[in-house]
Amino acid sequence: MSIRLGDEAPNFTAETTEGTIDFYDWKAGHWAVLFSHPADFTPVCTTELGRTAALKSDFEKRNVKAIAVSVDPVESHRGWAPDIAEVGGTELNFPIIADSDRKVSQLYDMIHPGEGDTSTVRSVFIIDPKNKVRLTLTYPKSVGRNFTEIVRVIDALQLTDAAPVSTPVDWTPGDRIIVSPAMSTDDARQRFEDVEEVRPYLRWARQPVS
Numbered sequence: 412m413s414i415r416l417g418d419e420a421p422n423f424t425a426e427t428t429e430g431t432i433d434f435y436d437w438k439a440g441h442w443a444v445l446f447s448h449p450a451d452f453t454p455v456c457t458t459e460l461g462r463t464a465a466l467k468s469d470f471e472k473r474n475v476k477a478i479a480v481s482v483d484p485v486e487s488h489r490g491w492a493p494d495i496a497e498v499g500g501t502e503l504n505f506p507i508i509a510d511s512d513r514k515v516s517q518l519y520d521m522i523h524p525g526e527g528d529t530s531t532v533r534s535v536f537i538i539d540p541k542n543k544v545r546l547t548l549t550y551p552k553s554v555g556r557n558f559t560e561i562v563r564v565i566d567a568l569q570l571t572d573a574a575p576v577s578t579p580v581d582w583t584p585g586d587r588i589i590v591s592p593a594m595s596t597d598d599a600r601q602r603f604e605d606v607e608e609v610r611p612y613l614r615w616a617r618q619p620v621s
């Protein structure tokens with residue numbers, strides 16, 4: 412099943428390194444980063460899961476919970492955890508789903524047979540507190556993901572949910588934002604700071620610091 416932006420993220424029950432979870436119950440009220448990796452005890456995956464553990468406080472500040480998935484069994488995930496801790500410098504502090512029956516992987520279309528075998532590729536789903544899918548990324552097995560980008564996108568999603576704005580190319584927090592085309596420049600000047608009209612459809616602005 413292919414999952415599109417705005418779709419309801421499918422719920423599931425799964426065995427994880429932190430016991431059996433119901434996904435919706437586990438994430439209740441939070442954003443979630445659900446991401447797959449091809450296999451345990453592999454180099455790129457070890458760096459990615461180590462980085463995710465190190466980002467725990469950055470995720471918490473943003474009301475985000477991370478959860479990984481691969482088709483390896485839970486004993487394998489548990490055996491791998493010390494390597495993740497050593498490489499990432501932080502104990503494994505988020506659940507890894509043991510998807511041996513490929514239930515979650517198939518639900519989220521994480522297995523792409525053209526990529527070699529029936530393990531999962533590097534998929535990422537960012538899911539909001541209402542269980543809507545807000546971002547998808549799919550990387551090949553040989554290319555590690557950029558978790559700084561994942562945090563940046565969460566910042567952008569939370570910002571653009573809260574105000575009539577968009578984020579421009581290469582935006583990072585603190586940069587100028589773009590005023591929504593639905594808002595007049597006069598209204599934008601009331602709401603934002605340093606409004607600059609470059610084109611009638613392109614207005615830069617700064618959000619007032621609250």
Ligand code: BEZ
Nearest residue numbers: 449453454455456552553
């Ligand atoms: C890795 O994590 O290093 C990896 C896993 C599967 C295929 C290629 C690389």
